[in-house]
Amino acid sequence: MIQQIKTHALEHNIPIITDDVAVILSGLIKIYQIKNVLEIGTATSYSAHIMAQAGAEVWSIERNKERFDIAQAFVEKSSLSHRIHLIHDDALTYQCDNITYDLIFIDAAKSQYINFFNKYEKYLNPSGMIFVDNIYFHHLQPSQVKRHTRQLLKKLEKFKTFIQSHDHYVSKIIPYGDGISVSFRDKHQFHDLDANIEMIIKSKKSPS
Numbered sequence: 104m105i106q107q108i109k110t111h112a113l114e115h116n117i118p119i120i121t122d123d124v125a126v127i128l129s130g131l132i133k134i135y136q137i138k139n140v141l142e143i144g145t146a147t148s149y150s151a152h153i154m155a156q157a158g159a160e161v162w163s164i165e166r167n168k169e170r171f172d173i174a175q176a177f178v179e180k181s182s183l184s185h186r187i188h189l190i191h192d193d194a195l196t197y198q199c200d201n202i203t204y205d206l207i208f209i210d211a212a213k214s215q216y217i218n219f220f221n222k223y224e225k226y227l228n229p230s231g232m233i234f235v236d237n238i239y240f241h242h243l244q245p246s247q248v249k250r251h252t253r254q255l256l257k258k259l260e261k262f263k264t265f266i267q268s269h270d271h272y273v274s275k276i277i278p279y280g281d282g283i284s285v286s287f288r289d290k291h292q293f294h295d296l297d298a299n300i301e302m303i304i305k306s307k308k309s310p311s
């Protein structure tokens with residue numbers, strides 16, 4: 104099923120996490136024993152499946168009805184359906200139930216990263232992590248892109264500054280995939296992050 108969702112996404116130009124990010128995300132879910140995830144930006148449920156396969160129960164929000172319907176059709180046929188809960192809504196206005204998550208994965212509109220972070224961080228468990236994808240946005244250079252993309256790059260720069268100067272979170276930007284940021288409220292959890300990421304990458308490279 105996961106391969107089928109990936110092929111469908113590639114054929115229909117639906118952006119999904121890269122293989123590198125899938126490896127890191129799965130590895131972190133296993134190492135930090137993440138039980139539940141709130142994902143902002145389901146698309147067609149590829150990353151939700153990756154995280155469910157790694158052992159987490161996933162709640163995922165998607166505002167685009169067409170993508171939500173495709174995701175739902177995939178999930179209905181999936182052996183992981185008991186671990187994936189899809190929500191059709193706009194994450195900027197969605198009223199979250201009062202539960203907390205071990206991982207919040209932000210993978211929706213890049214221009215809204217700060218708003219997503221501010222809205223959802225209160226639903227993070229004290230030892231949980233916030234994981235954000237596409238921090239580098241394909242390494243595009245402001246001088247080489249149109250105005251709209253330049254605005255997005257500016258907002259991503261603002262997001263980087265925002266997390267790196269946050270009073271209650273410690274964050275790291277990992278130059279892997281398209282750039283990932285990982286933020287923890289608990290400094291002790293943050294302590295081993297580099298070593299854990301290195302271990303995940305090494306185990307991916309080593310022959311199985």
Ligand SMILES: C[S@@+](CC[C@H](N)C(=O)[O-])C[C@H]1O[C@@H](n2cnc3c(N)ncnc32)[C@H](O)[C@@H]1O
Nearest residue numbers: 119120144146149150165166167193194211212
């Ligand atoms: C990069 S795709 C998500 C890819 C998915 N996480 C994966 O790897 O399979 C971003 C998705 O976020 C959705 N999105 C953007 N803004 C949103 C919002 N405010 N609320 C909910 N979904 C949103 C888009 O419709 C799009 O499908």
